[in-house]
Amino acid sequence: MKKQTALIFYLLGAYVVLQFAWWGFHLIELTASSHKDSQFVTKRILMVVGEGFVFFTILLIGLSKIRSSIKKELQLSKRQNNFMLSVTHELKTPLSANKLYLQTLQKHGLDESKRANFIDKAIQENDRLETMINNILSAAQLENNGIVVSKSTVDLGGMFHQIIEKIHKRNQREFIQAAIEPGLLASVDAFIIETICNNLVENALKYAGENAIIELYLKKTEQQLIFGIKDNGPGIDLETQQSMFQKFYRAGNEETRQQKGSGLGLFIVDQLVKIHASKITYRSNSPTGAIFEITL
Numbered sequence: 001m002k003k004q005t006a007l008i009f010y011l012l013g014a015y016v017v018l019q020f021a022w023w024g025f026h027l028i029e030l031t032a033s034s035h036k037d038s039q040f041v042t043k044r045i046l047m048v049v050g051e052g053f054v055f056f057t058i059l060l061i062g063l064s065k066i067r068s069s070i071k072k073e074l075q076l077s078k079r080q081n082n083f084m085l086s087v088t089h090e091l092k093t094p095l096s097a098n099k100l101y102l103q104t105l106q107k108h109g110l111d112e113s114k115r116a117n118f119i120d121k122a123i124q125e126n127d128r129l130e131t132m133i134n135n136i137l138s139a140a141q142l143e144n145n146g147i148v149v150s151k152s153t154v155d156l157g158g159m160f161h162q163i164i165e166k167i168h169k170r171n172q173r174e175f176i177q178a179a180i181e182p183g184l185l186a187s188v189d190a191f192i193i194e195t196i197c198n199n200l201v202e203n204a205l206k207y208a209g210e211n212a213i214i215e216l217y218l219k220k221t222e223q224q225l226i227f228g229i230k231d232n233g234p235g236i237d238l239e240t241q242q243s244m245f246q247k248f249y250r251a252g253n254e255e256t257r258q259q260k261g262s263g264l265g266l267f268i269v270d271q272l273v274k275i276h277a278s279k280i281t282y283r284s285n286s287p288t289g290a291i292f293e294i295t296l
Contacts, residue, residue, distance in 0.1 A: 009070065013063045020056060076248070091132065094125035120172070127170055131198070135264045138195065139247065142271040149275055151187045156225065159190060160218055163197050176201065179217040186225050186296055192272045199265040200229040200292050208233025208289065228293035235290050241282060245270035
């Protein structure tokens with residue numbers, strides 16, 4: 001809560017409480033002075049105190065709810081501001097890079113290998129831009145219930161190997177280890193599962209670093225199919241765990257943060273898991289790192 005908003009709220013709250021207490025005091029004093037029957041006066045005072053206590057309790061609960069609502073709105077406003085700062089930077093970076101690649105291709109007579117290298121880099125930047133735009137659109141669709149689940153029976157192992165291959169091709173390097181049990185069939189929405197995996201891998205790369213050890217695993221228990229992404233990065237502290245699935249949430253200050261991103265990845269993952277009637281859990285990896293696990 002901003003200092004000015006908080007000060008005004010607490011001053012108004014204190015005024016209402018004190019004014020209520022003052023009215024109650026005068027009502028009791030008036031009752032005592034208007035009647036000589038001590039038994040009647042005692043009953044009236046008890047009635048005033050009892051009703052006053054109930055009203056006072058409701059008043060405090062109401063003030064507490066208003067304070068909580070204001071605090072949440074201010075936090076959301078701050079996250080939205082951070083989102084705008086981050087998205088502006090994230091959109092500008094690939095656009096600037098592609099402009100530079102195109103200008104270089106236009107102005108310089110490069111040999112075929114260098115031209116191909118610049119074109120590959122431009123495609124990578126375009127993929128990065130497309131991923132961010134898709135995340136923004138997905139977040140909007142999720143809030144408006146615009147995503148319809150369409151399940152079909154698939155070989156999960158084969159699908160996950162294809163997802164890993166696509167991610168490696170997009171990043172032009174192989175960095176994901178697969179621990180996948182073969183021959184597991186399940187009724188899933190392939191698009192949703194792939195989007196979840198992409199966002200979890202992107203999150204792991206973002207915070208664990210480019211040289212992180214990332215593993216995608218799939219296993220079967222007695223009654224459930226479970227898959228997840230684990231890394232060996234720094235993990236997530238307890239405070240961040242409470243808010244990490246909130247829309248626009250990112251740990252730290254946007255102006256000093258080093259990690260790229262928009263604060264939408266884990267929000268999208270959480271919402272997609274819910275509409276897929278599945279469950280996501282987080283736990284620490286040993287000795288360091290994070291594990292996001294989805295139970296189908």
